[in-house]
Amino acid sequence: MLKLKGAGKIFSTNNGKIKALENVNLTVARGEFLSLVGPSGCGKTTVLNIIAGLEKASSGKVYKEGREITGAGPDRIVMFQEPALFPWLRVIDNVEYGMKIAGVSKKERRERAMHYLKMVHLTRFAHHFTHELSGGMRQRVALSRALAMNSDILLMDEPFAALDSQTRRILHTELQQIWCATKKTIIFVTHNVEEAVLLADRVIVMAADPGRIKKEYRVNLARPRAPEHAGLIRIVNQIMKELKEEVEKVARSEYDSGWSLQKSAFLLSPDSNVGGNI
Amino acid sequence: MLFYLVLIAMWEGIFRTGIWPDFLFPSPLGVFQNVLEGFQDRSFIIAIGASMKRVILGYSISLVLGLSLGLLIVASKFLDEVLSPLLLGLQTLPSICWLPLAILWFGIGEDSIIFVVAVGSTFSVSMATLGGVKNVPPIYMRVARTMGAKGIKAYTSVIIPAAFPTIITGMKQGWSFAWRALMAGELLSPKDGLGYILTLGRDLHDMNQVVGVMIIIIIIGLIIDKFIFGKVECSIRQRWGLNRA
Numbered sequence: 001m002l003k004l005k006g007a008g009k010i011f012s013t014n015n016g017k018i019k020a021l022e023n024v025n026l027t028v029a030r031g032e033f034l035s036l037v038g039p040s041g042c043g044k045t046t047v048l049n050i051i052a053g054l055e056k057a058s059s060g061k062v063y064k065e066g067r068e069i070t071g072a073g074p075d076r077i078v079m080f081q082e083p084a085l086f087p088w089l090r091v092i093d094n095v096e097y098g099m100k101i102a103g104v105s106k107k108e109r110r111e112r113a114m115h116y117l118k119m120v121h122l123t124r125f126a127h128h129f130t131h132e133l134s135g136g137m138r139q140r141v142a143l144s145r146a147l148a149m150n151s152d153i154l155l156m157d158e159p160f161a162a163l164d165s166q167t168r169r170i171l172h173t174e175l176q177q178i179w180c181a182t183k184k185t186i187i188f189v190t191h192n193v194e195e196a197v198l199l200a201d202r203v204i205v206m207a208a209d210p211g212r213i214k215k216e217y218r219v220n221l222a223r224p225r226a227p228e229h230a231g232l233i234r235i236v237n238q239i240m241k242e243l244k245e246e247v248e249k250v251a252r253s254e255y256d257s258g259w260s261l262q263k264s265a266f267l268l269s270p271d272s273n274v275g276g277n278i
Numbered sequence: 279m280l281f282y283l284v285l286i287a288m289w290e291g292i293f294r295t296g297i298w299p300d301f302l303f304p305s306p307l308g309v310f311q312n313v314l315e316g317f318q319d320r321s322f323i324i325a326i327g328a329s330m331k332r333v334i335l336g337y338s339i340s341l342v343l344g345l346s347l348g349l350l351i352v353a354s355k356f357l358d359e360v361l362s363p364l365l366l367g368l369q370t371l372p373s374i375c376w377l378p379l380a381i382l383w384f385g386i387g388e389d390s391i392i393f394v395v396a397v398g399s400t401f402s403v404s405m406a407t408l409g410g411v412k413n414v415p416p417i418y419m420r421v422a423r424t425m426g427a428k429g430i431k432a433y434t435s436v437i438i439p440a441a442f443p444t445i446i447t448g449m450k451q452g453w454s455f456a457w458r459a460l461m462a463g464e465l466l467s468p469k470d471g472l473g474y475i476l477t478l479g480r481d482l483h484d485m486n487q488v489v490g491v492m493i494i495i496i497i498i499g500l501i502i503d504k505f506i507f508g509k510v511e512c513s514i515r516q517r518w519g520l521n522r523a
Contacts, residue, residue: 052424053423053424054420054423054424071423072420072423072424072426073424073426074424074425074426076424077424077425078420078421078424080417080420080421082417084415084417084418084420084421086418086421086436086439086440087517087518087519088439088440088442088517088518089439097425097435098425098426100435101422101425101426101427101431101435102426129517129518129519131518131519132519149425
């Protein structure tokens, strides 16, 4: 079980201090699939980094199984937006990297690496160098590298954002299957609401300036889920409505006064006089 | 290849016109004969051996020193701020300027030449190490940290391999500095070696020998640059996928 208690983060920049996160309280149950969505700059990645131990919270505390988190560790593997594979290693050695650091024997390392490469259907490319792979394949290698660590918590920071929609869809299915098979706790950061609802048990909507939790939604739909499912679309629309306000707030602050709120959703189409001659 | 044949032909042509006397301007044939004789009576082979021994020794010292100096400096922010400008300054100092100091410390001979060779390449190796480590993408370090790599393990498993393409470029540059420093050292503090027979040629007014030795120096430098460092660099670039434009 993972617990954030009053977590806050302040970044000091040359132009003063920026309050990135304020009083975030969050409890994640074991084996839960949680998504964090929000407009850019709402601190969702910061929350993930604090849980990962890659960044320190300016205030508040983070607990895992009742113990405070003080630094990064292999019990909370992070998967980043870019694959971040090591170009000097072959695919299989990349997957084995974390296990090598942990001191797993060579034979077991290889077996586990092959097992997880099989899970993402890349055993054929085990002995290739990473630059010989496509973007989607690289991200799949990164996924199997993260899975191979056998950590109970997997933190994913917009891992599929840079991929084309077909590849992303395949990876959504794979990730759901993997989650069902491994029962890991997954925290998934994304700006894509459909993706969040499709994957998660619970979706946390965050607001910006300062970054905080705005609302949370439970997604009680059967798995495997398809993006066309009506119940899913209904939740997506609810969250979208909630987010719209936030996105506009961020846009206004980023575009200064040049941004004007959309006044009406009414389209002035040539058909607007339909029925005028009755 | 044809270009070089034309070049040699032009050289011979100019020699034949006789504008300059042959003790100032040698003929290609004379140079070739001299080199051949030098190899036949083994005097060139002995000289090359002596030079190579020094440069390998000096260069190895500089690799160890340069790498450890670079890694040491990059590990501490304080050292980086204090020593980086000094290092840059020392790198711009032509290594032969160390020779007077080396002679006073070690006396004329083997040790002072090896010292100059080592000093010549140490700083470019350490500068490259410094730069390479600093330019390691932060994301690699984040991956290493979440995978549980800390301290020395993070260094050996991520930072050094990630910085290696830059380090190898510095090593290559260091080699050419070392080679130049060796020749300068052998010219000014002659005992044996290629620099020594070059000075000997001058003393004897043997222009054939002077040019012949110069050509040998060029060829050795080229071979090591192209075939050793070129190969290593190329294979690394291949590995990393940097060769694809």
